[in-house]
Amino acid sequence: MKKDPKVIIIGLDAATWTLIRPWMAEGGMPNLAKLMNAGVSGTLQSVLPPITPPAWTSFMTGKNPGKHGVFHFIETAPDRYAMNYANGGSRRSPTVWRILNAAGLSVGTMNVPFTYPPEALDGFQISGLDTPSANSSFVHPPALKRELVDYLGKINHDVRFLGFMSTDHRRAQVLAEMEKIDQQWAAVALYLLEHHPQDVMMFVFMSIDTVQHYFWQYMDRSHFLYDPKAEPRFGNAVRQVYERLDAVTGRIIEKLPNDTTVLVVSDHGGGPVVDRTLFLNRYLHQLGLLQYHKKGSGGRQGRSGLRKLKLKILRGAYSFLRNSLSSRQKSRLAEIFPTLRKKAELAYTSFVDIDWGSTKAFCSEVLASPPNVWINLKGIKPAGIVEPAEYSALTDFIIEKLRELKDPRTGKPIIARVYRRDELFHGPFSNEAADLIVDWWSEDSLFSTAPSLAKDRDKPAVIISEHRPSEDSVWGGTHRRDGILVASGPALKRGAEIENAQLIDLAPTLLHLFGVAVPKDMDGRVLADAFRPEFLAAHPVKAGAASGISESDRSTGYTEEESAKVEERLQALGYLE
Ligand SMILES: [Zn+2]
Known part of the structure; x- marks a missing residue:
């Protein structure tokens, strides 16, 4: 019936x-x-x-x-x-x-x-x-x-x-x-x-x-x-x-x-989307909380050496993604980051330049980059250096500094609110969230983020985009x-x-x-x-x-066959050789 x-x-x-x-x-x-x-x-x-x-x-x-x-x-x-x-x-x-x-x-x-x-x-x-x-x-x-x-x-x-x-x-x-x-x-x-x-x-x-x-x-x-x-x-x-x-x-x-x-x-x-872009890791670097490797250290000099390294990073990164990244997610990423390949390379490159052993706070810029701040906490992160006793003062400091960021034209704050994770989340999995969640969704707190390259570490942390039609795919909303x-x-x-x-x-x-x-x-x-x-x-x-x-x-999310499909697509896009 x-x-x-x-x-x-x-x-x-x-x-x-x-x-x-x-x-x-x-x-x-x-x-x-x-x-x-x-x-x-x-x-x-x-x-x-x-x-x-x-x-x-x-x-x-x-x-x-x-x-x-x-x-x-x-x-x-x-x-x-x-x-x-x-x-x-x-x-x-x-x-x-x-x-x-x-x-x-x-x-x-x-x-x-x-x-x-x-x-x-x-x-x-x-x-x-x-x-x-x-x-x-x-x-x-x-x-x-x-x-x-x-x-x-x-x-x-x-x-x-x-x-x-x-x-x-x-x-x-x-x-x-x-x-x-x-x-x-x-x-x-x-x-x-x-x-x-x-x-x-x-x-x-x-x-x-x-x-x-x-x-x-x-x-x-x-x-x-x-x-x-x-x-x-x-x-x-x-x-x-x-x-x-x-x-x-x-x-x-x-x-x-x-x-x-x-x-x-x-x-x-x-x-x-508004015309303000925040380079969060650049800002954390300028606050002395995120350090990049010294240029030329560790046998990374020379163009071909650097290129090889980049490829290795991309390959390594994608091989770990292979088991979890679906083609649908990949196209979702293309949605999140229109020029995916360029951005992915930038993100990996910038992320790998971070010297974890002397970094206290960072934004995850790997592929999808939410404007969140993670604390490099001892005992939690692989190379964590922040003592638990320091956590509260450090997060207070970052919140205060984020709220000091001003639109260079108006002198008005860009970020109206920064949440500690326990203000937004409660329950057994709360500690899987970022330590600080930056408001990017309220009318008084609008901005975009972009990956911070080590070489640009001294450039302004906030830039105002040019007002003109874009030729590439970009998010307007x-x-x-x-x-x-x-x-x-x-x-x-x-x-x-x-x-x-x-x-x-x-x-x-x-x-x-x-x-x-x-x-x-x-x-x-x-x-x-x-x-x-x-x-x-x-x-x-x-x-x-x-x-x-x-x-x-x-x-059990993905089967071998699905992983192979993903790899095929990444190859077609030029990520894998
Ligand atoms: Zn939705």
Whole structure:
């Protein structure tokens, strides 16, 4: 007997009200507008820092990253300074999907980031962006993958050329691929609704995030990368993606019985990149906290010697990455760092020039470089020199110095807030986070970072980028904390706005919709404001036993074959000989 889905969640990665509201006022996004009128809506605060891996993982667990262990695309390795790539296997807390399954409800999820390898759910799971390749086992049950491929063709997660958009032609190609991938996922979602309905189903679309990163500058006349000549061609690129996914949302809703609860959520918002770049390791060097090797020491003189060394480093680094880096992550990196090859070389080169034995603090600049500061702590890091007794004063000093960084034009501080990790994270895995997390997502604390080369150690730590259109692929947009929430269903209020909703509240709220007890170790709360008072009165929130921690699946993330695929791609890109 065919079952009717009871709750449908549509994930629009990076969707933001700052764009949607004005478009809605002009009559755009009609399906989302209809859903808002029929239900509740509001801002959805993401986790900090508001990036995709911890955000969706917190959504799925109802917990802060200290309790699930996913902080970024990368994670520390215990015996080295370099970092590994994380995936869904790094999550160490049970998901809300498992809890729903245990309560007798079936669950199907499609393309949720950081769900690779897929969980063996009662229902199905199709992994998201951390999927290594189209040939990986990214669907549970495996027979469903064969069925989808038979009916709909090969499933692709990747948009190619992201790092190589040096011409209008390639930019147009990327937009066309984004559309193809959206239509593919829309077709998969509709097929699953028709042929594999589950009590709870979730469908995620990633292209808003991608298009905002690469095309924000074309719609924003005040942007430092604004290109008046390209505006006619790409000025509408971002809005077109929003409108397309609004139409997909409409097509999904059309298929549903009237009493289905529908949620539309984003894992964080988006906004423009600004023209300030901070060289964090350079600054730490200038503060006397990070030292580079003396030039010419250790037999590293001469061009060919240096070149050989660089190649060796690249090779060594990639051979350790081989076991953890997926092709999908690689293309995600191309997204993070548009000129990946150049940046990777720069990053490795700069990182290897650090003299660990006399360095107290550093930013990890290996490939993906979040503006975080790590303390070179004795007993924790391989060549740690900072005594535990010195930790507190040292971090105080760095926080103070980071807040002294000024925009050279206005004299105003660039960084408004620096968090110690225990201010943001609590739980058994908190100590895997960076020691200091620098706010780059708030309107009063906006900047980019770039790798610091040893040879440029005395140049200014903050530079202002030239205001002119860029010829290469660069990020014109980045993330902001506030995402979106729209929800409509029989238990929910109509046409109401809700305040202070957080991404971590959705797992408890989802459980409460089914009358399932909320594990007491979830950090989120049931969004009581969203429910009709009658429903709440009849269904008081139930607290349940802690969901606890679950075993890490890290060692089984990638197969030999997948690793070989990755190596092939790296070779094609010229990283490996
Ligand atoms: Zn995201």
